[in-house]
Amino acid sequence: MSESSHPTLLSSCALAATAKEAQFRVPYPNSRVRASRIFALDQRAADAMMTITEQPWQGAHFLTVRVNVDPDKTAASDLPLEKPDGSPADLAEEIEGANVVVLISSSDNNAGAAEVIAREAFMRNIMSAGLVLNEDGDAMKSSAVVNTLRPFTSVLVIATDQDFIPAMLTALRA
Amino acid sequence: MLRKEVNDLLTQTGADNPMGKMFRQYWIPALLARELPEDDCEPVRVKLLGERLIAFRDSKGRYGLIDEFCAHRGVSLWFGRNEEGGLRCPYHGWKYDVEGNCTEVPSEPEESGFCEKIKLTAYPLIKVGDVLWTHMGDKDNRPPEPAWEFATVPPEQTFTSKRWQECNWLQAMEGGIDSSHVSFLHSGGLKSDPLFKGAKGNEYNHADKKPIFEVTEAEGGLYIGARRKAEEGRFYWRITPWVMPSFTMVPPRGDHPMHGHFWIPIDDENCWAWSFDFHPVRALTDEERQAMKDGHGVHNEYVPGTFRPLQNKDNDYMMDREAQKRGDTYSGIKGIAMQDASLQESMGPIVDRTKENLVSTDNGIIMARHRLRKAVIALRDNGTMPPGRSNEHQKVRSVAVVLDADQPYAETCKEDLKSRPGTKQTSV
Ligand code: FES
Ligand SMILES: [Fe+2]
Numbered sequence: 001m002s003e004s005s006h007p008t009l010l011s012s013c014a015l016a017a018t019a020k021e022a023q024f025r026v027p028y029p030n031s032r033v034r035a036s037r038i039f040a041l042d043q044r045a046a047d048a049m050m051t052i053t054e055q056p057w058q059g060a061h062f063l064t065v066r067v068n069v070d071p072d073k074t075a076a077s078d079l080p081l082e083k084p085d086g087s088p089a090d091l092a093e094e095i096e097g098a099n100v101v102v103l104i105s106s107s108d109n110n111a112g113a114a115e116v117i118a119r120e121a122f123m124r125n126i127m128s129a130g131l132v133l134n135e136d137g138d139a140m141k142s143s144a145v146v147n148t149l150r151p152f153t154s155v156l157v158i159a160t161d162q163d164f165i166p167a168m169l170t171a172l173r174a
Numbered sequence: 175m176l177r178k179e180v181n182d183l184l185t186q187t188g189a190d191n192p193m194g195k196m197f198r199q200y201w202i203p204a205l206l207a208r209e210l211p212e213d214d215c216e217p218v219r220v221k222l223l224g225e226r227l228i229a230f231r232d233s234k235g236r237y238g239l240i241d242e243f244c245a246h247r248g249v250s251l252w253f254g255r256n257e258e259g260g261l262r263c264p265y266h267g268w269k270y271d272v273e274g275n276c277t278e279v280p281s282e283p284e285e286s287g288f289c290e291k292i293k294l295t296a297y298p299l300i301k302v303g304d305v306l307w308t309h310m311g312d313k314d315n316r317p318p319e320p321a322w323e324f325a326t327v328p329p330e331q332t333f334t335s336k337r338w339q340e341c342n343w344l345q346a347m348e349g350g351i352d353s354s355h356v357s358f359l360h361s362g363g364l365k366s367d368p369l370f371k372g373a374k375g376n377e378y379n380h381a382d383k384k385p386i387f388e389v390t391e392a393e394g395g396l397y398i399g400a401r402r403k404a405e406e407g408r409f410y411w412r413i414t415p416w417v418m419p420s421f422t423m424v425p426p427r428g429d430h431p432m433h434g435h436f437w438i439p440i441d442d443e444n445c446w447a448w449s450f451d452f453h454p455v456r457a458l459t460d461e462e463r464q465a466m467k468d469g470h471g472v473h474n475e476y477v478p479g480t481f482r483p484l485q486n487k488d489n490d491y492m493m494d495r496e497a498q499k500r501g502d503t504y505s506g507i508k509g510i511a512m513q514d515a516s517l518q519e520s521m522g523p524i525v526d527r528t529k530e531n532l533v534s535t536d537n538g539i540i541m542a543r544h545r546l547r548k549a550v551i552a553l554r555d556n557g558t559m560p561p562g563r564s565n566e567h568q569k570v571r572s573v574a575v576v577l578d579a580d581q582p583y584a585e586t587c588k589e590d591l592k593s594r595p596g597t598k599q600t601s602v
Contacts, residue, residue: 014490017523025522140585
C-alpha cells in the first residue's frame with residue numbers, strides 16, 4: 001500500500017462524494033437513443049407484450065412470431081414476423097442496426113423461431129436477452145422454455161409476472 | 175435507468191416513507207452482540223432507518239433500544255448512567271427501563287404518578303447469533319425471530335462484522351447482486367485472499383471471463399445464476415440468493431467458509447454493511463478467524479475504535495496507482511469490501527439512477543428493483559406483508575456447482591439452495 005495519509009484536497013473523494021457535489025453532475029445526456037428489438041415468440045408472450053406497445057418507448061420495435069418454424073429451412077426473410085398493427089415485417093431489416101434483441105417466450109415449442117432470430121443477431125454481434133414468462137410458476141415447464149432459449153441468449157430472466165416486461169424495457173431505455 | 179419517483183420510492187427509508195415502512199416489517203441487524211458485552215455496560219448510540227436510538231443492557235442482562243433523547247429536556251442518554259435496572263439521564267436524574275418506561279423522576283413525589291405519563295419509544299432487541307436484532311414496526315405484527323443460517327449455527331462456526339458505508343443502502347445492496355462486476359473489480363483477489371484461494375471453481379472463473387447470467391424469481395427474492403464453461407460441455411454455476419429486502423450470499427469456494435451480507439439503512443445517505451462468514455458443519459479455524467479479524471475476505475480493517483473502514487473517503491481509500499498498474503488490484507484499492515464500498519460511495523450519497531445506462535447483464539439488479547417496488551406498493555396500498563419475513567424465505571444458501579448443459583439450476587439445486595443444519599454446503 002502506498003502513502004496511508006493523502007491530504008484531503010478539494011478534488012479528493014471526501015469532497016467529491018458529497019450530496020452537494022452530486023448536484024454538479026453534467027446536466028447533459030450521456031447516451032443516445034438505442035435501437036431495441038423486442039420479439040414475442042408465442043401467443044401468450046404476444047398478449048403480454050401488446051399491453052405495453054403503446055407506451056412512449058424510445059425507438060423500440062415490437063415484433064411477433066406466432067408459429068414455429070424449422071430453423072434449418074427458414075431464411076431470415078421467410079420468418080413470419082408481424083408488427084403490432086398486424087402488418088408483416090422483415091427480420092433482416094429489423095435486426096440491421098439494432099443494439100439489443102429481447103426474446104420473450106412462454107412456451108417451449110418456438111425454439112425454431114428463437115434460433116432464426118438469434119442467428120441473425122449473432123451474425124451481427126448483437127446481444128440477445130431472453131425473458132421467460134412463467135406466470136403459473138411451473139418449474140418444469142419453465143425449464144423447458146429455458147432450455148430452448150439458453151443456447152441463443154447471453155442473459156436469461158425467468159419472471160413470474162408480465163409487469164416485468166415494461167420494467168426491464170424502461171431500465172434498458174428501450 | 176430508473177424513473178426519479180421510483181428511485182425516491184426505493185431509497186427513502188424514514189418512518190413515513192413506503193420503503194421505510196417496508197424495512198419496519200422485518201427483524202433487522204441493529205448491533206453486534208459484542209457491542210453490549212456485559213450487564214450495565216456502556217450504552218451505544220445507534221441510528222437506524224433515520225431514527226436516533228440508544229442501545230443498552232441493564233443490570234439483569236435485558237437489552238433495550240430506545241429513543242436517544244431524554245423526554246425531559248432532550249439530553250442524549252448516551253451520557254446516561256446505566257445502573258440498577260435502567261438508564262439514568264445525568265442532567266436531572268430521570269430514569270428509563272429497557273422498554274422506554276420512565277421509572278423515576280426524582281424531582282416529583284412518587285405518589286404523584288408523574289413518571290407514568292412519560293414513555294420513550296422503544297423497540298425490542300433480541301440476540302440471535304452474534305447479532306442483536308430489532309423490529310421497528312407494529313408490535314402486534316412481529317415477524318418470527320430471524321432464522322438465517324449464519325446466526326443460528328453454533329458460535330464457533332460463525333463470524334460477523336459490520337462497517338459504516340457512506341451511501342444509500344440500495345446502491346450498496348445492488349453491488350451484492352451485480353455479478354458482472356466480479357470479473358473486473360475483484361479479479362485480483364481470487365489468487366491471493368486466504369479466504370478464497372485454492373478452490374477448484376476458481377479455475378473456471380479464470381478460464382472463462384464472460385459469464386452468462388440467468389435470473390430466476392424465488393418466493394423470498396431472487397436467485398442470480400452465473401454460468402461459466404467447465405469440462406466436457408458442462409457448466410460451472412455460481413448461484414447468489416437475494417432475500418428481501420437486503421440479504422445476499424456470495425457463492426462458496428471449495429471448503430472455505432460461506433459469506434454474505436445485509437445492507438441496513440442508517441439514514442438515507444449512510445448504511446451498515448454487515449458481513450458474515452460461517453461454515454455449516456465445522457468450527458472456523460484459528461487462521462480463518464484471524465484472517466477475518468484482519469480484514470480479509472469480505473471483511474475490512476477499521477479506524478481504531480470505530481466501525482469506519484481504515485480506507486475511507488477522507489484518505490481516498492488509500493488508492494495505490496502502482497498496484498492498479500501492476501494489476502495486483504484492478505482498481506488500485508485493497509480488499510474486496512473496500513473495492514466495492516469506494517466505488518459505491520463515489521456515486522454520491524444517493525445515486526441518480528435516471529442517468530444510468532443499464533445493459534442486459536444488469537438484469538439481476540433490474541429484477542431486484544422490480545420486486546422491491548412491487549412489494550413496497552403492495553404494502554402501501556393493500557397492507558400486504560412483503561416477502562422475506564418468513565423463516566422459510568430466510569433458510570437459503572448460495573451454491574457453486576458443475577451441472578450438465580441442459581439442467582436448470584434452480585430446480586436441480588433446489589435442496590442445495592436451502593440451509594440444512596448439519597449438512598455441508600454445495601461447493602466446488
Ligand atoms: S463500468 Fe459499470 S459503473 Fe462504470
Ligand atoms: Fe463486489
